[in-house]
Amino acid sequence: MAMDIARVIVVGGGLAGLSAVHTLLEHGKRVLLLDKQPGLGGNSVKASSGINGAGTETQKALGIEDSVQAFAADTTTSASDALAQPTLIDALTSNSASAISWLTDSFAIDLSVVSRLGGHSAARTHRDKGGAPGWAITSALMKALATKEADGLVEVVKNARVVRLLVNDVKVIGVEYEAEGEVKSVLAEGVILATGGYAADFSPTSILAAHRPDLLSLSTTNAAHATGDGLRLATSPSLPAALRAGTTDLTQVQVHPTGFVDPAQPSSKTRFLAAEALRGAGGMLLDKDGRRFVAEVERRDVVTDAMQSVENAGRGPVRIVLGEKAAAEVGKPCGFYVSKGLMKKYDGAQAFAEDTGIPLDALLATFASFGTADDAFAGPASAPYSPTETLHVAIITPVVHYTMGGLAVDASARVLSESGTPIDGLWAAGEVMGGVHGKNRLAGSSLLEAVVFGRIAGNGAAAGVAA
Numbered sequence: 001m002a003m004d005i006a007r008v009i010v011v012g013g014g015l016a017g018l019s020a021v022h023t024l025l026e027h028g029k030r031v032l033l034l035d036k037q038p039g040l041g042g043n044s045v046k047a048s049s050g051i052n053g054a055g056t057e058t059q060k061a062l063g064i065e066d067s068v069q070a071f072a073a074d075t076t077t078s079a080s081d082a083l084a085q086p087t088l089i090d091a092l093t094s095n096s097a098s099a100i101s102w103l104t105d106s107f108a109i110d111l112s113v114v115s116r117l118g119g120h121s122a123a124r125t126h127r128d129k130g131g132a133p134g135w136a137i138t139s140a141l142m143k144a145l146a147t148k149e150a151d152g153l154v155e156v157v158k159n160a161r162v163v164r165l166l167v168n169d170v171k172v173i174g175v176e177y178e179a180e181g182e183v184k185s186v187l188a189e190g191v192i193l194a195t196g197g198y199a200a201d202f203s204p205t206s207i208l209a210a211h212r213p214d215l216l217s218l219s220t221t222n223a224a225h226a227t228g229d230g231l232r233l234a235t236s237p238s239l240p241a242a243l244r245a246g247t248t249d250l251t252q253v254q255v256h257p258t259g260f261v262d263p264a265q266p267s268s269k270t271r272f273l274a275a276e277a278l279r280g281a282g283g284m285l286l287d288k289d290g291r292r293f294v295a296e297v298e299r300r301d302v303v304t305d306a307m308q309s310v311e312n313a314g315r316g317p318v319r320i321v322l323g324e325k326a327a328a329e330v331g332k333p334c335g336f337y338v339s340k341g342l343m344k345k346y347d348g349a350q351a352f353a354e355d356t357g358i359p360l361d362a363l364l365a366t367f368a369s370f371g372t373a374d375d376a377f378a379g380p381a382s383a384p385y386s387p388t389e390t391l392h393v394a395i396i397t398p399v400v401h402y403t404m405g406g407l408a409v410d411a412s413a414r415v416l417s418e419s420g421t422p423i424d425g426l427w428a429a430g431e432v433m434g435g436v437h438g439k440n441r442l443a444g445s446s447l448l449e450a451v452v453f454g455r456i457a458g459n460g461a462a463a464g465v466a467a
Contacts, residue, residue, distance in 0.1 A: 008461045009034065009175055009188040011162050011230065014042025015134075015447060016430025017194035018141040019454025020461070022106075025153055027462035032186060033145075034160040034177055037225055040142050042196055043431075044450060046223070047134025048275035048333065049117060050127035051451070052444035053100035054093060058114055058126060066122040068093050075445070078119050078299055079438025083249060088436045091411040092445065092452055099451040100126055107140040116380050117280040117443040119299035123380075125444035127277070131331035137447060165191065165233050167243050171424035190425050190461035193415070194454065197403035197431035198228030199253065202269070207231060211250045211405070220400040221259055221273040230432040234407055234415060245426070246418040248434040249405035254441050257303035258285075258320060259399030260342040272342055274320055274396050275333070276300075276443035282326035282381035284370060285396075287315040290353070290363035292370075297379040301440040304398045311397070319356070322392040323385040334392050343394040349387045356393075402441055406434030413457035425464075427457035 008024050010017045013035035024031045035042075053059070054071035071093040076084045103109045109128070116123035127133035148154050157179055166174035166185060174187040198207040200222035207228045208215060220226075234245035258274035279285070279296040285303075287293055287310050294306035307318050327334045337343035346352040349367060353360040364387055369375050371382030385391075407415050407428045414422040430450040437445065 007031065007188060007465050008190045008192065009186060010192045010194060011175065012042065012194035012196060012430070012432070013037070013040035013156070014194060014196055014430060014450065015044035015138050015141065016450035016454040017192070018138065018145060019451045020192045020194060020429055020458040021145060021154060022141060023455045023458025024462050025148060027459075029462050029465055031154045032188070033154060033156045034162055034175070035156075035158050036161040036229070038158055040145075040156070040158070041138050043223055043226060044138040044447065045135050046221070046273070047447050048132065048273060049277045049280070049443045050115065050125040050133045051100065051103075051111065051137065051447040052124050052442070053096040053126055053448070054122075054124050055097045056100045056126065058100070058112060059124065062114055064114060064123050066124050068096070070121050071096065071124060074119060074121050075437075075442060078440045078442050080440070083252065083438030085435045085438070087411040088409070091456065092436055092449060095452045095455070096448055099448060099455065102455070103137060103140075103451065107144055109137055109140050115277060115280045116297070117276045118297045118303065119440075119442045125280070129331070131277070131333045134447065162229070162233060165236070165239065165426070167239060169240070172243065172426040189465045190427065192427045192429060192457045192461055193230040193234060193407070193432050194429045195230030195432045196226050197222070197406065198226060198231060199400050199403050200224050200226035201228060207250065208253070208400075212253050215253060215255065215400055218255065218398065218400050219259060219269050219271045221256060221271055222400070230428065231407060234426065234428075242417055242419075243423055244418055245415050245423065246408035246420065247405065248408045249438065250434070252404035252437075252439050253400060254300060254402040254404060255304045255398045256300055256401035257307050257398050258396040260337070261317065261395040261397050262340075262342055263395070264341055271399050272337070272340070273399070273401065274394060278320055278322060278326070278330055279379075280381060281322070281329040282379075282383065283320050283322040284366070286319050286321055286358070286366065288317060288358065289315065290358040290366055292366060292377050295377040295379055299440055300443065307398055317395045318397070320394050320396050321352075324389045325383070326381070327390070327392045337394065338392070343392050346391045346393060348389065348391070349385075352391055352393060402446060403431060404434065404437040404439065404441055406432050408435065409433050412460050413453045414460065427461055429453040429457040
């Protein structure tokens with residue numbers, strides 16, 4: 001068995017892991033990045049709504065009034081008083097503006113479009129003009145990392161599955177991993193877990209099966225690698241009790257209201273996400289009779305509950321409809337969805353009604369009242385649709401999307417033991433963490449959590465590592 005030495009090991013190459021690596025490199029530390037996939041990026045590259053920031057320079061330039069306090073209040077409301085952890089919420093929200101600045105200044109990422117999405121009291125979700133923020137952000141960090149790897153500043157090993165944390169009597173001292181048919185052990189002064197959540201494992205022994213068996217019949221938006229690896233590593237029964245991680249909120253799993261139903265594969269276990277941005281731009285949700293039933297920009301859990309009630313009452317399928325203005329704001333993704341057969345374009349309300357069997361009179365009444373004084377569900381982007389404007393339409397259904405539960409951590413991203421004390425040498429960042437979002441994550445806070453806590457973990461690990 002080969003034995004190597006690194007300064008800090010980062011496990012997982014999504015946005016949280018990449019943020020941690022770049023932060024460590026800013027401190028001049030030697031880093032080993034391990035990822036079990038053939039390529040980096042994780043689920044972060046798929047994120048399509050944006051990244052939250054309160055009090056950013058972009059908001060100020062656009063005349064948007066917002067504050068860290070308002071963002072924290074929105075996050076607390078979404079999390080619920082019973083599950084909200086104020087210290088983690090403060091860390092997330094108070095570092096949000098600096099996270100945006102770090103991305104734009106250090107990596108020249110365009111985050112100039114700002115929208116108000118469900119559960120937010122202000123427009124604070126930043127994205128690029130191209131409409132693919134997860135890819136725009138994560139690919140920029142991957143490109144920068146490739147340059148630093150070529151310069152010998154960091155080692156990246158892909159197709160490397162970490163199978164065990166190495167410990168002594170008092171701290172985590174490295175990892176054991178499998179790569180190229182060989183088991184290797186690497187010692188380090190710090191380990192950062194950034195392995196993502198557990199929303200893609202529906203097996204009988206999965207974390208979902210243990211804590212949310214009621215969700216096993218749903219599909220997921222997650223790539224197949226989201227199987228809770230970091231959770232299993234840090235909570236392994238083989239670890240000494242003092243170095244075995246605690247967990248929190250494992251029953252809290254976000255069911256996103258809008259996953260695309262692919263007409264070619266209606267029963268697929270994996271679905272494309274119909275991003276929050278579609279509704280934030282002014283898209284509407286309709287039942288089979290052409291009527292709306294919820295405020296489209298409500299919190300995700302509220303919209304999901306409303307959709308499931310509609311489906312259970314036999315009023316499905318639910319469709320999302322975007323008029324010309326909404327489709328223009330969403331931009332290129334609409335064309336992508338059409339090309340994949342997930343969305344269909346119609347030349348006006350009549351063509352839409354004829355193709356779907358929705359009563360035309362009900363549809364026209366819904367279009368005319370959208371965003372008016374008669375609209376009980378009006379949102380900030382709501383405005384009446386013309387009967388003749390081009391429509392983008394898709395059938396949608398709730399999907400397992402994000403796991404709010406995970407490893408117990410403190411505001412310094414240190415993993416906590418079962419007794420609640422920090423485990424020396426072990427940090428966590430991103431979806432593998434629990435406690436930040438409580439019972440419901442706000443749109444735009446997954447990418448933010450990845451950057452903020454990736455940076456916090458990187459800074460913390462760097463502080464404990466020799467030069």
